[in-house]
Amino acid sequence: MMNTSSSDFTLLGLLVNSEATGIVFTVIFAVFVVAVTANLVVIFLIQVDSRLHTPTYFLLSQLSIMDTLFICTTVPKLLVDMVSKEKTFSFVACGIQIFLYLTMIGSEFFLLGLMVYDRYVAVCNPLRYTVLMNRKKCLLLAAGAWFGGSVDGFLLTSVTMNVPYCGSRSINHFFCEIPAVLKLACADTSLYETLMYICCVLMLLIPISIISTSYSLILLTIHCLRSAEGRKKAFATCSSHLTVVGIFYGAAFYTYVLPRSFHTPEQDKVVSAFYTIVTPMLNPLIYSLRNKDIIGAFKKVFACCSSAQKVATSDA
Numbered sequence: 001m002m003n004t005s006s007s008d009f010t011l012l013g014l015l016v017n018s019e020a021t022g023i024v025f026t027v028i029f030a031v032f033v034v035a036v037t038a039n040l041v042v043i044f045l046i047q048v049d050s051r052l053h054t055p056t057y058f059l060l061s062q063l064s065i066m067d068t069l070f071i072c073t074t075v076p077k078l079l080v081d082m083v084s085k086e087k088t089f090s091f092v093a094c095g096i097q098i099f100l101y102l103t104m105i106g107s108e109f110f111l112l113g114l115m116v117y118d119r120y121v122a123v124c125n126p127l128r129y130t131v132l133m134n135r136k137k138c139l140l141l142a143a144g145a146w147f148g149g150s151v152d153g154f155l156l157t158s159v160t161m162n163v164p165y166c167g168s169r170s171i172n173h174f175f176c177e178i179p180a181v182l183k184l185a186c187a188d189t190s191l192y193e194t195l196m197y198i199c200c201v202l203m204l205l206i207p208i209s210i211i212s213t214s215y216s217l218i219l220l221t222i223h224c225l226r227s228a229e230g231r232k233k234a235f236a237t238c239s240s241h242l243t244v245v246g247i248f249y250g251a252a253f254y255t256y257v258l259p260r261s262f263h264t265p266e267q268d269k270v271v272s273a274f275y276t277i278v279t280p281m282l283n284p285l286i287y288s289l290r291n292k293d294i295i296g297a298f299k300k301v302f303a304c305c306s307s308a309q310k311v312a313t314s315d316a
Helices: 021-048 055-083 093-125 124-130 135-160 178-182 190-224 228-255 265-288 292-315
Strands: 008-011
Touching: 021 055, 021 265, 021 292, 055 093, 055 135, 055 178, 055 265, 093 124, 093 135, 093 178, 093 228, 124 190, 135 190, 135 265, 178 190, 178 265, 228 265, 265 292
Parallel strands: none
Antiparallel strands: none
């Protein structure tokens, strides 16, 4: 049971007593709009273009769904707080936000690890790709990622919200991130923080182990390819995924694995802003701008819309 009798929290926000609030608000709002729009466009294109009805793009659509929900979990509250004098956040709302962002980040951890399996099969076993990555297996992989993230969110949220809080209710952050919330606890949380640390390490190690092993085999296969064009195509297939993995896992490692003595609360907020605000915008751009299939689908939809508009105009 959550201790709902506790008073509300106050989020100090991304900036404290800053004169640049207006500029920062504009930038964050623009990034938020671009991120949500880009991810929704990717999801839409994958749904409407039959050429994108493949395992790779199905998993990419799941990533876009996660990124959309992820950024919508934290940024709207941040933007409201930046223009409002009332920055309180109820105990229950804080718990819901913790659960949602942990579920999204955990699901993305697992999904990025599983996506590399798709790349491994495509490069190393292309002739068996349709068998190894059939629709049933894709659904199981996606469901497994969502389930793993949900379990992580439920377990950590339950424990966090049952810790007694007293004294200051001011969270030195722009959302209810667990390390920042636990600083307000009036009980010894060292055991819980140690267990959370172990949990986060395992959640990083399992996908990273899959990614490292798969890419080692992929690089070995690429090295053995005689065709320079084949090497180039295989590398292009994996480079976008590697870029996203490096950005996302790097930020998560800094926040949840690196000891507190190596970073300050202000640095924590900057890194958190990066992986909760910037990363959801970068992911669809990284995958789409370098992807001929996505660009082709966009041009096709745009051409259809233009043709329909011309027909409607001529009929009028």
